[in-house]
Amino acid sequence: MPSPLPYQAPAADARDSIAVKGLAKVYGAGADRVEALGGIDLTIPRGAFVTLFGPSGCGKSTLLRILAGLEEKSAGAVTLFGQTPETAARAKNIAWVPQSSALLPWLTIRDNVLLSRRLNRRADRDPACVSRPEDADQVLRELGLAEFAHHRPAALSGGMRQRAAIARGFVQGAPLMLMDEPFSALDELTRDALRLRLLEVWERHRKTVVFVTHSAAEAVLLSDRVVVMTPRPGRIEAVIDIDLPRPRGRDAADSPAFDARVRAVKDTLRRGWEGEE
Amino acid sequence: MTGRSMREEAARAARNRAAAPRAARLIAPLLVFLLLAAGWQWVAFNLKSILPSLQSVGLELLARPGFYLGHLWVTLSAALSGFAIGSAIGILLAILIVHFSVLRAAILPVALMLNVTPVVAISPALIVAFGFNAVPHIIVAAISAFLPMLINALTGLRAIDRDAQDVFRSLSASKMETLWHLRLPSSLPHLFAGARLAIAAAMVGSIVSEFMGTSKGIGATIIMATAYLNLPQMWVSIFVSAVTSLLLIGLVDLAERALIRWS
Ligand SMILES: Nc1ncnc2c1ncn2[C@@H]1O[C@H](COP(=O)(O)OP(=O)(O)O)[C@@H](O)[C@H]1O
Numbered sequence A: 001m002p003s004p005l006p007y008q009a010p011a012a013d014a015r016d017s018i019a020v021k022g023l024a025k026v027y028g029a030g031a032d033r034v035e036a037l038g039g040i041d042l043t044i045p046r047g048a049f050v051t052l053f054g055p056s057g058c059g060k061s062t063l064l065r066i067l068a069g070l071e072e073k074s075a076g077a078v079t080l081f082g083q084t085p086e087t088a089a090r091a092k093n094i095a096w097v098p099q100s101s102a103l104l105p106w107l108t109i110r111d112n113v114l115l116s117r118r119l120n121r122r123a124d125r126d127p128a129c130v131s132r133p134e135d136a137d138q139v140l141r142e143l144g145l146a147e148f149a150h151h152r153p154a155a156l157s158g159g160m161r162q163r164a165a166i167a168r169g170f171v172q173g174a175p176l177m178l179m180d181e182p183f184s185a186l187d188e189l190t191r192d193a194l195r196l197r198l199l200e201v202w203e204r205h206r207k208t209v210v211f212v213t214h215s216a217a218e219a220v221l222l223s224d225r226v227v228v229m230t231p232r233p234g235r236i237e238a239v240i241d242i243d244l245p246r247p248r249g250r251d252a253a254d255s256p257a258f259d260a261r262v263r264a265v266k267d268t269l270r271r272g273w274e275g276e277e
Numbered sequence B: 001m002t003g004r005s006m007r008e009e010a011a012r013a014a015r016n017r018a019a020a021p022r023a024a025r026l027i028a029p030l031l032v033f034l035l036l037a038a039g040w041q042w043v044a045f046n047l048k049s050i051l052p053s054l055q056s057v058g059l060e061l062l063a064r065p066g067f068y069l070g071h072l073w074v075t076l077s078a079a080l081s082g083f084a085i086g087s088a089i090g091i092l093l094a095i096l097i098v099h100f101s102v103l104r105a106a107i108l109p110v111a112l113m114l115n116v117t118p119v120v121a122i123s124p125a126l127i128v129a130f131g132f133n134a135v136p137h138i139i140v141a142a143i144s145a146f147l148p149m150l151i152n153a154l155t156g157l158r159a160i161d162r163d164a165q166d167v168f169r170s171l172s173a174s175k176m177e178t179l180w181h182l183r184l185p186s187s188l189p190h191l192f193a194g195a196r197l198a199i200a201a202a203m204v205g206s207i208v209s210e211f212m213g214t215s216k217g218i219g220a221t222i223i224m225a226t227a228y229l230n231l232p233q234m235w236v237s238i239f240v241s242a243v244t245s246l247l248l249i250g251l252v253d254l255a256e257r258a259l260i261r262w263s
């Protein structure tokens, strides 16, 4: 019989941060065994904008999906402001923004953005629920979608649909937003505009964001912290603080300081990972 | 040539290119239709025991439209009842299979076996069991409609966007909510594809079933025509049922267009 673990009071700041300890994830078994994450330790303070940056296959999506409770971990511990991912998901405390907008084509943009209110009503009475739903029309206005509130997704451009997906996340009012390469399917000009738009809206709401990207410039522009990851197995190579002043606007990316950070992020990755072109 | 006239020329060419296929779409089927009719008439004229002339078929229909409408109504109501029952069961089973994977192994083999069993082989048994009334024909129509609906509903309920599914899971949406707000609406195009096949199959099912144990319905008029070697009656029956099936499929299309307004 295993000896009972002594009771440990949660650390003083457990409720004010995301804590990942010794997190490992293995997919499959035998010949198909893939060690997607090999021992991840990470702390993210409340209100921070953090990006997971690294080449494809380094486990960014896996880490994000485990945070969201969408994937089981193989080992380690994860708490989101003191809750397990499962508890947090059951209480609608996590806003998930996927790679494609995943809007429901039969609903108007406004109804899409209100999806979190329509589903899992039980969570609204759950004492574990800490989300504070926001006004849909207000968020749509902030994202420049007010005129399209009553359109269906098919009437919108790819960039607008992605904005609607982000609006859906903010309207949920969850303390934590998880975004898996939400801009990767867009053309470069749209992507540039959308990054600034996201920053603007985020400044107003100040949710904790974990954002996955494989663009160093995007990571530096958006984040307080860049988590540089390397593959096989997925590990954290370094965590780089981005001390550029906020709010960051149109010309934030034009400074030598910005370029230096991008270079630092890329160099860090290169040190841990000899690219395999 | 000036730039302007070149542009006009290009625009005209584009218009012509667009117009040509549209005309072809109308003319080509018409041509095929005329060719078939001519071939038909040739056979009818030279080999009288094989096909009746088209005018004798037309005259037969005009002589007793009430007779055919009455029998068509019998067939149609059995087909529609069977379609409703068969597709409802098909959709329900698909929903069950999607949620309880053990059922898949239990249900699919039985469904496939039903599908390869010729309906003509079961209808005598059904007549013995249920008597000389509409029930055996409705059951055969339902069996015929069931499988195309089941297969298409299964495909549709599974073909849901992965990212949307993640959004639902991240909100801990219940299975019922996921079914109602995600699976069913995204499977509508597949359900309509299934309905198109199922309604035509139900028509065939009820007609074939009427070959036996009844004097009512289009199946019965075909059997009567065989007994009396009445070729015009036989072919009016066939045409009437084919046109009805086409109209039913058209109605499904209309319903689909009315319901799916987002694509
Ligand atoms: N569902 C899965 N089954 C098996 N292997 C997977 C699965 N998801 C991801 N992997 C593997 O895990 C590793 C990390 O994948 P992923 O987290 O998607 O990386 P990233 O998002 O950084 O590109 C890859 O080698 C990938 O092939």
Ligand SMILES: [Mg+2]
Binding pocket: A060, A061, A062
């Ligand atoms: Mg990924």
